[in-house]
Amino acid sequence: MQPGIAFSLLGPVQVLRDGRPVPVRSLRTRALLALLLLHREHPVAPALLIDRVWGDPPPPTALASARNVVSGLRRLFQAGDQVNIDTEAGGYVLGAPAASLDLTDFASLRERGRAQLGAGDLDTAAITFGQALRVWQGPAMMDLALAGMDWPERAALEEQRLATVEDLIEVDLARHRYREVLVRLARLPGEHPEREALHRARVVALHRCGRRAEAAEAYLAARQTLTEATGRAPSNAFRALHGRLLDEERRTMDSGPPSRVPPPSGGPPRSARRSDGANGPLIPRSRSIGSSADLVHEIRAVAVLAVRVFPPGPPEAARDVVGAAVREHGGVVGELRGATLVTYFGLTDEEAPDPGPASRAAACAIALHRAHSPDRTRAGDLTGTGADGSGPRDGARFACVVTTGPVMHIVREDGPGRVTSWVAGEIVELCEARAEEVRPGETAIF
Numbered sequence: 001m002q003p004g005i006a007f008s009l010l011g012p013v014q015v016l017r018d019g020r021p022v023p024v025r026s027l028r029t030r031a032l033l034a035l036l037l038l039h040r041e042h043p044v045a046p047a048l049l050i051d052r053v054w055g056d057p058p059p060p061t062a063l064a065s066a067r068n069v070v071s072g073l074r075r076l077f078q079a080g081d082q083v084n085i086d087t088e089a090g091g092y093v094l095g096a097p098a099a100s101l102d103l104t105d106f107a108s109l110r111e112r113g114r115a116q117l118g119a120g121d122l123d124t125a126a127i128t129f130g131q132a133l134r135v136w137q138g139p140a141m142m143d144l145a146l147a148g149m150d151w152p153e154r155a156a157l158e159e160q161r162l163a164t165v166e167d168l169i170e171v172d173l174a175r176h177r178y179r180e181v182l183v184r185l186a187r188l189p190g191e192h193p194e195r196e197a198l199h200r201a202r203v204v205a206l207h208r209c210g211r212r213a214e215a216a217e218a219y220l221a222a223r224q225t226l227t228e229a230t231g232r233a234p235s236n237a238f239r240a241l242h243g244r245l246l247d248e249e250r251r252t253m254d255s256g257p258p259s260r261v262p263p264p265s266g267g268p269p270r271s272a273r274r275s276d277g278a279n280g281p282l283i284p285r286s287r288s289i290g291s292s293a294d295l296v297h298e299i300r301a302v303a304v305l306a307v308r309v310f311p312p313g314p315p316e317a318a319r320d321v322v323g324a325a326v327r328e329h330g331g332v333v334g335e336l337r338g339a340t341l342v343t344y345f346g347l348t349d350e351e352a353p354d355p356g357p358a359s360r361a362a363a364c365a366i367a368l369h370r371a372h373s374p375d376r377t378r379a380g381d382l383t384g385t386g387a388d389g390s391g392p393r394d395g396a397r398f399a400c401v402v403t404t405g406p407v408m409h410i411v412r413e414d415g416p417g418r419v420t421s422w423v424a425g426e427i428v429e430l431c432e433a434r435a436e437e438v439r440p441g442e443t444a445i446f
Contacts, residue, residue, distance in 0.1 A: 005081040007037055008102045010157070011137025013144060015076070022076065028053050031144050032069050036085065036094035037101060038153045043091030052151060103157075106135040110164050117167065122175050129168040136161060166197045173204055181205040189222070193229040196222075200238050207245050215245065216299060216408035217424050246299050302346040303357035303404045304427055305331065305364060306435040309339050310397040322368065322398075329364040331357075334423060340435045342428060347409060358404050358445075365400035365443040372398065399438040402445045403431045 008014040013030040015022040024030050031053045036044055046066055053069075054062040070085055070092055077083040083096045098104045109132035116125035139145060140157035165188070172181050182205050189198045199222035206215035219242050223234050234242075305326070309318040319341060323333040326343045334342040345364075346357030355363075407425030438444045 004100065005077065005083055005096070006100050006102070007033075007096070008137065009034055009037060009141055010102045010106060010135055010161075011139070012142050017078075017081070024076070026069070026072075027143070027147055028065070029069050029072060031147075031149055032066065033073055033094075034141055034144060035151075035153075036073075036092060037096070037103075040094055040096060040098075040101070043089045043093045045091045049092070052149065102135050106132050106160075106164075109135065110160070110167075113164075113167060117171060122171050126168060126171045126175065129164055129171065132164055133161070133168065162192060162195065166195070166201070169198075169201045173201060173208075176208070178205040178208045182209070189225075193225045196226055196235060196238055199226065199234075200241060203242065203245070213408050213410050213422075213424055216406075220406070220425055220427075299406050300347055300409050301357075301405070302344050302407050303361040303402060304407075304431040305343045305345065305361040306401045306431040307341045307343065307365070307368065308399040308401075308435040308438070309341065310399065310440045318398075321372065325364050325368050325371070329360045329367070331360060331364060337432060340432055342432060344407075344423060347407075347423070358402065361402045362443065362445060365398075365402060368398050368400065369441055369443065397440040399435055399440050400443040401431050401434040401438055402443065403427050403434070 003018055006016040006019075008016065013024075013034045015024055015033070024033065032049055035049060035052055046063060049066050050058045050062045054065070059065075074085050081096075083094070083100075086093050086095065109128055113125045113128035113132060116122075116128055140154045140161070141149070141151075144151075145154060165184070169181055169184060172178075172184075181201060185198060185202045185205070189195070189202060192198060199218070203215050203218045203222065206212070206218055222238075226232065226234055233239075307318075307322050309322075316336065319333070319336060322341050322343070326333050326345075329345070331343050331345040332347050334344055336342075343361075343364075345361045405425065405427035407423050407428060410422040410424070434444060434446065
């Protein structure tokens with residue numbers, strides 16, 4: 001139990017004497033006290049007090065009310081508290097020992113932790129940063145914020161807290177405490193999408209835990225989130241870090257893990273080979289892939305072609321039609337999501353390097369429109385031929401979207417000659433979403 005008077009701003013605004021709360025029931029009294037404590041030993045003009053505590057426009061009685069609140073605060077403190085509120089230079093000055101504020105404890109511990117980090121004493125720095133964060137009992141001046149008094153000083157305190165969290169995460173990464181970092185980052189990036197350091201730490205921790213597919217997805221998601229939250233792309237440092245992780249991944253893959261055994265000769269590329277032995281390529285999609293010696297992860301720069309199928313035929317029946325066109329243009333057929341079939345160009349080494357994936361994806365979309373547009377076909381089945389095979393009868397009407405970018409390609413060895421693969425990446429989701437906005441017979445490229 002701490003003797004004497006103490007003030008807490010890192011959480012609800014509180015006054016404590018000998019460790020026990022001193023009731024301060026009026027919200028405006030707590031707000032005025034908090035403002036004086038934030039500017040301890042410096043004069044605070046009545047105009048600022050009124051603006052922050054009573055708002056704009058203030059009532060005509062605000063100045064008199066402020067004087068009454070100050071008088072009430074003076075009566076709150078005892079002679080032994082070493083706290084006084086004086087009037088100087090046209091403002092109010094609160095005098096109190098620095099050690100009576102939780103702000104002082106937090107700042108002291110934070111600076112000590114940073115000095116220990118700079119000296120390379122990681123274990124001690126982690127302890128000290130943890131102590132600094134435990135000073136907090138909730139968001140700064142939480143009761144005032146909930147009442148709409150969200151001052152710039154409160155935002156500055158929250159910034160210091162988050163910077164300390166980032167310091168602790170940096171220390172834990174250096175100590176190889178990757179799982180602890182992931183637990184700490186379970187909600188923080190979502191609550192603070194503008195903070196690149198949190199996204200960067202999560203990517204590193206996932207990668208170091210062996211969850212490389214999730215790390216790749218996390219980077220792509222972070223890139224979009226940062227762009228939306230700040231209007232800027234990830235920093236050069238974040239992009240360089242991602243590049244180093246990819247280089248490390250490629251070196252690991254080049255070392256020859258067991259799953260990089262070439263597929264049987266004459267079969268389809270392993271990235272397009274089904275694990276169930278059925279004919280035709282398939283790339284099922286999974287959101288959570290764990291680390292395993294039977295998994296190979298690789299980053300590919302691809303073009304994604306999303307083909308949305310419109311009536312009269314069912315989307316499942318269009319798979320063969322679209323698949324034939326995709327394979328003719330050197331692509332790989334992926335999954336059918338509702339009425340949209342997702343396909344990939346540039347996913348396998350066996351594909352022709354020239355023309356590039358984007359050109360082949362666009363050419364495939366054009367070919368689909370030409371071969372199956374309503375003016376070329378009549379009502380019937382999706383294959384474009386009549387029952388007797390004499391000629392076109394029906395045309396599936398397609399809307400196509402082409403986009404390019406990186407994806408994570410995960411390959412799993414299910415047994416001799418049996419391979420399943422997944423594709424994950426932000427551009428897959430974007431492409432599918434854009435397909436919902438494109439009209440039949442059109443192709444959008446972005």
